Amino acid sequence: MPATVNYDDVQVGTELSPASFPVRRVDLVRYAGASGDFNVIHWNQRVARAVGLPDVIAHGMLTMAEVGRVITDWTGDPGSVVEYGVRFTKPVVVPDDDAGATIEVTAVVGAKLDDRRVRVDLIASSAGEKVLAMARAVVQLA
Amino acid sequence: MALDQSYIGRTYPPSEPYEVGREKIREFAAAIGDDHPVYRDPQAAAALGYDDVIAPPTFAIVVSARVGAQVVFDEELGLDYGRVVHGEQRFVHNRPIRAGDRLVGVLTVDNIRSAAGNDILSTRVEIGTEAGEPVATAYSTLVARGPDGES
Numbered sequence: 001m002p003a004t005v006n007y008d009d010v011q012v013g014t015e016l017s018p019a020s021f022p023v024r025r026v027d028l029v030r031y032a033g034a035s036g037d038f039n040v041i042h043w044n045q046r047v048a049r050a051v052g053l054p055d056v057i058a059h060g061m062l063t064m065a066e067v068g069r070v071i072t073d074w075t076g077d078p079g080s081v082v083e084y085g086v087r088f089t090k091p092v093v094v095p096d097d098d099a100g101a102t103i104e105v106t107a108v109v110g111a112k113l114d115d116r117r118v119r120v121d122l123i124a125s126s127a128g129e130k131v132l133a134m135a136r137a138v139v140q141l142a
Numbered sequence: 143m144a145l146d147q148s149y150i151g152r153t154y155p156p157s158e159p160y161e162v163g164r165e166k167i168r169e170f171a172a173a174i175g176d177d178h179p180v181y182r183d184p185q186a187a188a189a190l191g192y193d194d195v196i197a198p199p200t201f202a203i204v205v206s207a208r209v210g211a212q213v214v215f216d217e218e219l220g221l222d223y224g225r226v227v228h229g230e231q232r233f234v235h236n237r238p239i240r241a242g243d244r245l246v247g248v249l250t251v252d253n254i255r256s257a258a259g260n261d262i263l264s265t266r267v268e269i270g271t272e273a274g275e276p277v278a279t280a281y282s283t284l285v286a287r288g289p290d291g292e293s
Contacts (some may be wrong), residue, residue: 021175034166034173035204040224051225051287060228065174065200072199077190078180078238081199085232085281 004076007116007141016074016107016120021066023058023092023126024100031062045096057091063103063131067124070107071137082117083138092126101126116141145219145254145261152251157209159244159272166204167197167241174198187240196238203231205239206267206280209247213265214284221263222286229262229283236276244272252281259288 028042037059040047048056064086072078094101103126110121122135164184171181179186180196187195214221239245246269253264264283270276 027173027175031173034170035207037203037207039226041227047224052289057227060231061200061203062174064231065176065198068199069174069176072176072178078178078198079190079192079196079235081235083232083234084199085230087230088228091227 005074005141007112007118010109010112010118010141012109012111014109016070016109018104018106019070019073020105021069021103022100023062023066023094023103024098025056025094025096027100028056028058028062028094031059035059035061037061053091053093055093055095058094058101060086060088063088063092063124066103067105067122067132067135068137070105070122071120071139074107075139075141080140081137082140084136086122086135087133088131089133090126090129090131092131103131110136113138144256145221145263147254149213149219149251150254152213154209154212154249156246156248157212159246160205160208162197162239162241162243162245164195164241167195167201170201170204171198174200192238192240194241196240199233199235199238201239202233202235202269202278202280203282205245205247205269206282209249209267209269210265210282212249213251213263219263221261221284225286225288226284227287229285230264230281231283232281234279234281236278239269239277243277245269245277246272261286261288 107122111119120137124132247267267280269278
């Protein structure tokens, strides 16, 4: 499965395939274990509310990972992601039900850079609100 | 409430090595719901030119958060972790992290400030192999929400 996206085939404005990712409480528990981030606000509603949050919220890093999949699914090679940065502007609130939250992601090539790299600009929303700002990646293409 | 500004610019000694295991990468990939074979199958990784399975781009947080804990949980700094949310995160990769890497991290406190009643801590962790090969740099901003904070 070699990287399939050729720099010459990509223009500023090229859209990546949008995606949506479910985030349920069980996903937060699994991510907490895998990542080692056991911050209580990601699994305990009582504590989350006590510190002023509406409910349990997703790990920002889980959101960032899911959003980044739009890029790695596009290139086919996760090693193509040279830089990746986000600002977390709104929490992804995860209710205690079977559906959880949903993160909707769109992405577009924002600039063509040197060395056959591009900048990809990402937009991520949950419950109708943007949850990231300045979500950008530098991606190495073939 | 305000954090000790004297921490700004502080650089910590290199961390103990973190050895990246194939099963840890598999576990992390499963936790983000990504079934890409390059995270699981050495042959699939080899087909992309890698010596062993590689880790997802955000896996660097597993290493950098451990290293960052030196300051995040430093009681003298006084960050209230129970009120912490993630403000910003950025990774710059020299190459993908892969199974078998023995990674050390060097932590630097880039900035400490207060805004809208929140304490804001920005750190940088430079991750490299024991042999000194640079692998990635992780830039993190954590926000400890004050009682009246809005983050």
